[in-house]
Amino acid sequence: MHRLKLLAAALAAAAVCAAAAEAAGVSVLWLESGNRTASNRTLGSVDRVVVHVTEGSFWGSVRWLRNRRSHGSSHYVVSRRGEIVQLVSTSHVAWHAGNRNVNRRSIGIEHEGWTARGGFTEAQYRASAQLTAWLGRRAEMPLDRRHVIGHDEVPSPNGRGRGGINHHTDPGRRWSWKRYMRLVRHFAKHPVQPRYVKTLPTLPAAPPLPPAPSAAKAAPRRSVVVPGATLKGTALWWSGVDAAKRWRRGIHRVDFFVDGRLLWTDRVWPFAFRGGAGWNTRTVADGRHLLTLRLHGRRGYRARRTIAVRVDNPPMELAISGLPDHGAARGEVTLTVRPSEPVERIALYVDGRAVSRDASPPYRLHWNSETVDEGPRELLVYARARSGRRAARPLPVVVANAEGLPPSLDLALGGAPVAPPGP
Numbered sequence: 001m002h003r004l005k006l007l008a009a010a011l012a013a014a015a016v017c018a019a020a021a022e023a024a025g026v027s028v029l030w031l032e033s034g035n036r037t038a039s040n041r042t043l044g045s046v047d048r049v050v051v052h053v054t055e056g057s058f059w060g061s062v063r064w065l066r067n068r069r070s071h072g073s074s075h076y077v078v079s080r081r082g083e084i085v086q087l088v089s090t091s092h093v094a095w096h097a098g099n100r101n102v103n104r105r106s107i108g109i110e111h112e113g114w115t116a117r118g119g120f121t122e123a124q125y126r127a128s129a130q131l132t133a134w135l136g137r138r139a140e141m142p143l144d145r146r147h148v149i150g151h152d153e154v155p156s157p158n159g160r161g162r163g164g165i166n167h168h169t170d171p172g173r174r175w176s177w178k179r180y181m182r183l184v185r186h187f188a189k190h191p192v193q194p195r196y197v198k199t200l201p202t203l204p205a206a207p208p209l210p211p212a213p214s215a216a217k218a219a220p221r222r223s224v225v226v227p228g229a230t231l232k233g234t235a236l237w238w239s240g241v242d243a244a245k246r247w248r249r250g251i252h253r254v255d256f257f258v259d260g261r262l263l264w265t266d267r268v269w270p271f272a273f274r275g276g277a278g279w280n281t282r283t284v285a286d287g288r289h290l291l292t293l294r295l296h297g298r299r300g301y302r303a304r305r306t307i308a309v310r311v312d313n314p315p316m317e318l319a320i321s322g323l324p325d326h327g328a329a330r331g332e333v334t335l336t337v338r339p340s341e342p343v344e345r346i347a348l349y350v351d352g353r354a355v356s357r358d359a360s361p362p363y364r365l366h367w368n369s370e371t372v373d374e375g376p377r378e379l380l381v382y383a384r385a386r387s388g389r390r391a392a393r394p395l396p397v398v399v400a401n402a403e404g405l406p407p408s409l410d411l412a413l414g415g416a417p418v419a420p421p422g423p
Contacts, residue, residue: 026127028194045241046243049108049132050107054110072095078124082124102164104272104276112124150171151164223235225309227307227308230309230311231309237256241254254266257293260292289308290308292304317340318340320335322335322336323397326397328399329367331368345359345384349382350380376398377398
């Protein structure tokens, strides 16, 4: 009887602790990793959670996944104590599955441990299950084994085998899917939102990452195609087709148009311009443009969406070598021009008259300075891009081919007038 009372008390205490832990939720520490592909996807475009095992200690794995040399990352890492570090925003694509298409539509969660030895703790299962359930509810994703998968279930992109390109076997036989999915279903009914913290009490403070060679300034944020946006550079452009719409309408193709011209067709969900690489806005002139999405689904379904945007890129710049400003031009002159963006052609004008053109890099312009009189001349280097963008760079020079300086050139160079020789 006494043993039964002790057992009942222990079970009650465990239930109280579990309830308290559940109410407190899980702590998430944000430590950004640069190993990611920038995207503007929403959780509505996610239809997979991929479970991984770190094959190493928690803190060492976090450091490695933040190291540029690793060429890998995940969205989250869960410790054996049930604490979580987030490395990549869910709106970006982490490099975790060894399959680009799976990466684009999934969330990766690493778990501290090894596939061949040891096991996983109750705290780890519960924290990860809370996180997966919370993500699944936000993504409106079914929480079953078709949508919560192991790394060993990811197809190889070359079509041979599973486990991604390197045929990973995690989480392995020591990972209890039955136990994990039971917790995921429980927390789907009783969701617990993760709580972001500045430090994890049971972990040492995160050491700062060594600065990148050219990381004196943070990289500028990329433009995103949304109605009314002002864009510059390469803009991220997503179709807006989330998992629910894709399933409901059977969307299998999205066409991307700029000012009525088809520029890209994507047949891989979540359907992004150039597979997520973005649209180079320098291919059009500055000003207002109309972007169009055309969706294709099952049974002849068609839908069209237009997005009005404004493009405002910095002016094109021309770097010129071969002759400095106000330099002396003698004989044959060759100028090398380096535009700040791709152009269709570059031309050289002397006193308003075109004397040389080049339509392919490296752009070289040639001019015989002996065809004009001695003295100051105004050169103009002009560039035009296929998009219609233009740039003009004046280049003032002084033609000095004669052996002696004539009076006009001497005055131009700032000298005093020279008296004519006597009889």
